Amino acid sequence: MKEKLARGIVKGRYVILAVMIAAVAFSAACMSKTHINYDLTQYLSEETMTRRALIKMEEEFGSSEQLRVMFADQEEEALQGYVAEMNALPEVLLAAFDGENGVRQQDGKTWQLVTLTLNPCDTAALIDTLRGMFPQAGEYFVGGAAASQLDIQERVAAEIPLALLIALAVVVAVLVITSRAWMEPVLILITLGVSILINMGTNFLFPSVSFITHSVCAILQLALSIDYAIMLLHRYNDFSEEGLPPKEAMTQALAHAMMPISSSACTTAAGLLSLLFMSFTIGFDIGIVLTKGIFISMLTVFLLTPALTLIFHRAMVKTRHKPLRLGSEHLAAFVAKARKPLAAVLALLIFAGAYLQTGNDYVFTDAGHVAEGSENARIEGIFGTSDPLVLLIPGGTEDEDYDKQRALADALQAVSVDGQTAVKELRAMVTDGAAALEYYTAPQVAEMTGLSPLVVSLAMNAQGFGVQARADKLLEMAGAFAGDNPEIAALRQAVATARQAFEGENYSRMLLTLSFGVSDEAYRTAIEEIMAAARAAYGEDFYLTGSGMSVYDIGNAFQSDLMLVNLITLIAILLIVMCSFRRVGMPVLLVFVIEGSIWLSMGISRLMNEQIFFLSYLICVSIQMGATIDYGILFMDQYRALREKLPMGEALREALSHALPTILTSGSILVTAGFIIGKICSIFYISSIGLLLARGALISVILILTLLPALLMIFDRWVLPREKRKEKELQA
DSSP states (O other), X not given: OHHHHHHXXXXXXXXXXXXXXXXHHXXXXXXXXXXXXXXXXXXXXXXXXXXXXXXXXXXHHOSOOEEEEEEXXXXXXXXXXXXXXXXXXXXXXXEEEOTTTSXXXXXXXEEEEEEEEEOSSOHHHHHHHHHTTOGGGOSEEEEXXXXXXXXXXXXXXXXXXXXXXXXXXXXXXXXXXXXXBTTHHHHHHHHHHHHHHHHHHGGGGSSOEEHHHHHHHHHHHHHHHHHHHHHXXXXXXXXXXXXXXXXXXXXXXXXXXXXXXXHHHHHHXXXXXXXXXXXXXXXXXXXXXXXXXXXXXXXXXXXXXXXXXXXXXXXXXXXXXXXXXXXXXXXXXXXXXXXXXXXHHHHXXXXXXXXXXXXXXXXXXXXXXXXXXXXXXXXHHHHOOOOOEEEEEXXXXXXXXXXXXXXXXHHHHTOEETTEESXXXXXXXXXXXXXXXXXXXXXXXXXXXXXXXXXXXXXXXXXXXXXXEEHHHHHHHHHHHHTTOHHHHHHHHHHHHHHHHHBOXXXXXXXXXXXXXXXXXXXXXXXXXXXXXXXXXXXXXXXXXXXXXXXXXXXXXXXHHHHHHHXXXXXXXXXXXXXXHSOSHHHHHHHXXXXXXXXXXXXXXXXXXXXXXXXXXXXXXXXXXXXXXXXXXXXXXXXXXXXXXXXXXXXXXXXXXXXXXXXXXXXXXXXXXXXXXHHHOOOHHHHHHHHHHHHHHHHHHHHHHHHHHHHHHHTHHHHSOHHHHHHHHHHO
C-alpha cells in the first residue's frame, strides 16, 4: 500500500508541482487577510470574572481604556493647560492630574503624571496624536495598556523578520555542513518555505490569530518539521547509493520514510493539540496553527520534495560531497562501555530535576519585563506599574444607592494586606462626583446665582424639593432661574463628566488603583479582599476586571491546565509510539527520557531562580514532548531493526551512524531557532518561549544520544523478542 502510494506520487509529480504553485500563490494573496489579535484578555474563558466583567462593561460604558502621560519639570499653569487640552479631545472622557500622588523627583527632574480615561475610540490614532501634541513640553511620554499593545505591534514588525532571517542563515549553515550534496539545503528550504507560506496564508480561515502565534509560528514550523525533509532525502541517498535509478530510489525512499515521518508528525501534533484543551484559549490558538503547519509540512515533504529532487537530480549528483564525520562510533563506544553508570547518573539528575521543578516560580503577566527604552518602561520606572481595577456594582440615583456606594468605598479603602493599605486610589461617583451629590439650601443657591432667596425658595418649593435639594436635581431646573451663570455651568459640566465616567444604564463603576504590582502575592490577596467586600454589599451582583484580575483568573486556571496538557500529551504520545513499535517497553523508555529532559530543564530554572512565564512553560512542554520525541523514534527505529541482525554494540554503532546526522541537524536547528527568538525579541511573552524551548531541546538531544541508548542496552529484552534473542544466542 505504501509503495503503491509512493509510486503514484512519483508518477504524478508534475501535476503535484502545478498544484503546489497554485496553493502558494493563493496563500500569499491571503496572508494580508489574517487578523492579528494583540489583546490576550480575549483568550480568557467566558466563565472567568474578567471576561464576564469586560462584557458587562462593554454593555454599560463601551470599551473605555486608560492611558498615562508623564511630563517633566512643567509649571503648574502649563501642566493644567495640557490637561485642559487633553480633556477637550473627543476621545478623552477624563484627564486628571493628582498633585499628591502624581509627582516624583528623580534624575534631577520633577516628573508629573496625568491619567486619561478614554471613550471608545481608535486608541492607536489617539496615542499618535498625544505623542506629537505638546512639542513645547519637551520630554514627555505616553504609556498604558493600549500604548503597550502599539509598542508590541511595532516591535513584532521590526524584530520577527530579523529573527527569521538569522534563523534561515543558521539553518543554511547547518544544512550545508551536514548534507551530502550542496543542492540539498536548497531543496529543503524550498519545500519548507512553501509549507510555511501555505500555513500562514490559510490562517485567514480563523477569526483571528494571536500576535504570539503569528510571531513564532514560521520559525517553529521550520524548526519542528525540517527533519521530515532530511529523513526523506537521507533515505533517497541511501537507495541511490545502492544503485537504484532516481525514480525507483525516490519511490522506495517514500515508501520507507512514510511511517517514521508520519509517526513524528503525529507525536509533534499530539503535543501541540494538548494545548487545545487549555481554559486560557490562546493555547487553542497556538496549538491549532502549529498543528496545521506540521501536517502541511508533512504533506509538502511527501508531495513536493520528490518532484524537486527528481527535477534537480543532476544538480544533486554534481554537487555531492563527503558528509561530515560526526564521531558516532566514538559516542557508541562510550555509551556501550559506560551504560550502567551513565544511566544511573543521568537518572539521578532527572529525579533531582523532578524534585526541584516543583518549586518553580510561575508568573502570569509581563509586569517587570517591559522592554527597556519604551515609553511604558520610562513611566513605570518612575511611577511604577498602573493596573487599575474596575469594579461594577448595581447603579441607582437615590440617596440610599449612594449611601451604599459610600459604605463600600470606605470598606475598600480600609482593606490592608500585610499591614499595608491595599487601595491606593479610589475614584467613583461618590468621590469625583461628590459636588453633584451635595445638598444646597435656598440661601446657598441664591448666593451662588445672585438671585433673591425668596425667588429661589419659591422655585424649589414649586419643584417639590422642600428646604434643600441635591445639586444634580437642582441643575435640572437651574436653567429656569440661573440663566448663563458660570458657576452653575461649571457644576453642570462636572456632574455630566462624573455621570459619564461612573454611571451606566444599570451599573455604576469604581476605579481602583492598588498599592501592589500585579506580580506580587499581596495583589492576589487584595483582589480576594475586594471581592469579599463587594460580595458583602451586593451579594454576587458585581463584576471586577482589569489586568490584575485577568492575572488572578489565569493563575487559578493554570494548575488544571498544567495537569491537563501534561496528561493528554503523555498519553497521546505513549499510544502513538506504542502503535508504531507494537510494544510497551520501548515507548515507556522513550517517554521517560523525554519527560526527564523536561524535568531537568525546569529544575535548572529553579536552581537559577528564574521566573517562568506560565504560557512559555505549557507551550515548551508540549513542543518539547511532541517534537524531540521524533529524534528518539528515529534512533529506536534504526536500533530495533539492526538489533535483530547484529549484537548490541554493533547495532548501537550503526544506529547512531544513521540517526546522528538527522538528530544533530534537526536538533541544532530547533535549539538555535529558540535561542534566536529568545535573544532578538524584546517581547517577554515571546522571548521566554524561545529561551526555554532552546534549553529544553538541547537537553532532550543530549539525553536521546546518551541515556536512551544506554537504557536500550540495559533493557535489551524489551527491544528484542525472547524467541529472537534465544535464536541469536544459539547462533553465537
